[in-house]
Amino acid sequence: MQPIYNKKGNSLECRNWDAEAALRMLRNNLHPEVAIDWQNLIVYGGRGKAARNWQEYHRIVEALKNLGDEETLCVQSGKAVYIAPTHREAPRVIIANSNIVPHWATQENFDRYDEMGLTMYGQMTAGSWIYIGTQGILQGTYETLAALARKEFGTDSLKGKFVLTAGMGGMSGAQPMAATMNEAVILDVEVRGERVERKVHEGYCDRMTRDLDEGLEWIEEARKKGAPLSVGLVGNAADVHPELVRRGVTPDIVTDQTPAHDIWSYVPSGKPPRDRDEYRIRAYESIVRHTEAILAMQRQGAVCFDYGNNLRQQAEVGGLRVRDNQGQFLYPGFVPAYVRPLFCEGKGPFRWAALSGDPQDIITLDAALLETFPEDTALHRWVKKAQEKVPFLGLPARICWLGYGERARFGRVINDMVGKGALRAPIVIGRDHLDTGSVASPNRETEGMEDGSDAIADWPLLNFALNAVNGASWVSFHHGGGVGIGYALHAGQVCVADGTAERARRLERVLTVDPGIGVARHADAGYPIAAETARQKGVRIPC
């Protein structure tokens, strides 16, 4: 099988730029430098797929190539199912992934429907065609660790601090670079040697070893010098973490990004299981051992946080006590601990990609970004670091957390630049489903909400509908991303800036309401920062 590459430049294979952008972003999700396993259509996050199977992939491609300006392609869990007559300003594609009626929404049922060929696991940006590779989570991880440094250690840097984590795949592979960007040393345990090799080759991780003693020596040496260093250790977290506890090694910070949300993607320790039943039992045993070790390190003084993979919940399913007497998890998730104040300002993982394939378009936009927000020092620091360190893989892209008002403003700038010919082709503007107003996920984005509304899932539906009626280029509604089947509902949107006046109107509408419903959601839950943001920026909340 040959890998699929995008055509570069600005000549179209489709009848309009919206369909062309969807086609290029679908292909980009499966670019061999972007996806973790393109042959099986798996983009990232355990088994997060871009299309149901290769036959359906080709049907989607054909449908996009023929899609008219007044038509909308409906994609049901990775399969093209209907070309609806709509209108010019409607989304060109509407995607629904992995949704199951709540009472039936169990992993067992999902696996059965999957085997029957009825559904597909879309993760967040895999099945909604706006994944931009490991960079997509890098800034979030970098800012999360920076917030942790301020809150837990009262400093702006993690110099001399030791971070322990596991997983070095699509998203988890950002951890080594995010830690060293904060001047920490990090040991990242990954069970597949080739995944560590890939991240070292890309420049996301500094060194690789298969020997725990060697890894710890490197870590200790760098820590003493206060020099940043990332080490990828080939091993299973369910073996390495308990061994560290046994040796009395206590890191300063412990987190995890193995794909624990999906029992079939988490690799159990020991020899390969004989069948699915044995796999399931052994994977839960390993998750319990892995989490027990994290809790032991917490008791020894490590700052521990969950990094959005539902490890705590899976350990609880496996029989481990992970909650206190009030029912709260013994260590917090990253959103309530460090990220929620950003959500209250409508901030989240906004991003853009250059459809031209030309990295210069991103460099030109970086300069425009810094000029548009001259006083935002955190943004300037991020762009400088990203330019120095982040490789362009697949279509050149930039992740950039922007808030309410800022997204619409920069959308205008991008569209004007495309219109004036300052960029070689249109730009796609989108975001992760992990965002301020687009997700209900009680073990992650909406954990521990002030008003107890963690599991209320009206918000992502409102977000999805608002972006659709306001004319995003494509919109999506998914179940189970990040934390797994049964645990989350979330929505996505992508807009194409093609430089036209019509597009300027649509961008303004979508990039206003998309974070706007997030500010409203957090104000409604009782967060003063969100209420203040709404007051200052004119987000209208009925009194």
Ligand SMILES: NC(=O)c1ccc[n+]([C@@H]2O[C@H](COP(=O)([O-])OP(=O)(O)OC[C@H]3O[C@@H](n4cnc5c(N)ncnc54)[C@H](O)[C@@H]3O)[C@@H](O)[C@H]2O)c1
């Ligand atoms: N916090 C966030 O913002 C965020 C964002 C995206 C994804 N996630 C979640 O993070 C997790 C990782 O996502 P990803 O895209 O990196 O997934 P991935 O499947 O691309 O990579 C996970 C890696 O973990 C490794 N692994 C599996 N079991 C292991 C074990 N027992 N010990 C050591 N390594 C093991 C795998 O070999 C793989 O390389 C998922 O649960 C995902 O849903 C969180």
